[in-house]
Amino acid sequence: MRVERLSQDKIRFFLSMDDLMERGIEKEDIWRDIPKVHELFNDMMEQAYQELDFEISGPVAVEVFALPAQGMVVVVTRGRLPSPNELDELDGDDMYELEVTLEESDQVIFQFHDFEHLVQAGHRVQPLIGSVGRVYAYRGQYFLVLDTDMENQTLQKGIAVLSEFGEASTVTEHVLKEYGKTIWAQEATGGITRYFS
Known part of the structure; x- marks a missing residue:
């Protein structure tokens, strides 16, 4: 799994077929609300924080580009950061809201x-x-x-x-x-x- 910064609020991951297979995830699973997809996303955000100091809270747009026979590219764009008052009101499950779109390419x-x-x-x-x-x-x-x-x-x-x-x-x-x-x-x-x- 590779990650790179595209702009201040946007990063891109490249997930190979091996990355997905190691986690037992099929391309179709990305749409499903299942624990292993949440785990993958959390791992991605952890890697983004470690490598790029990219922190996420609040609304997040996630674009998934399925690449034939290669895996997928995931572009994550963060919305505005919540104020300290709003942060206090969020519990752990609400740290980010996902809006996912998927594009398949031929x-x-x-x-x-x-x-x-x-x-x-x-x-x-x-x-x-x-x-x-x-x-x-x-x-x-x-x-x-x-x-x-x-x-x-x-x-x-x-x-x-x-x-x-x-x-x-x-x-x-x-x-x-x-x-x-x-x-x-x-x-x-x-x-x-x-x-x-």
Whole structure:
């Protein structure tokens, strides 16, 4: 489980399939009000406090992005902090109110910190998944977008390779198209292997 700060009041967790399996949690469980999901959320908040000094009380918005074959990304945004008087009135169970939304994606999007990592990933993944995908440049990083309409085992192998060079991203292709620059509009992995040997 990795956590990073996105802004003063917003953090992002990446939960791998292994993180979920270790706790006996299925993707569908995130919606259910069950003890192991509460335990997971408490562990996440503890890690956020330890690593980022990010403390939560009061209203919290939780966005869950289910990533095919990768796990999920959880974005936690805290609302205003309660006043000391309001804090006294809260009991332990009311320390935070959750508002959870879930989005399932039919795409896998990986981000790479530099172009060389993208090129290396393209060379390694192209023999496995063929000439597919689209590449965008956005905020100084490179994004490879793959549709998940390929055989699941092929997709799993591709994700495993891409994870060595980049990381799963929650930026949507809509944002990349709108605000980023299109590098390859189609067959990106084929283009990478053709032009960068």
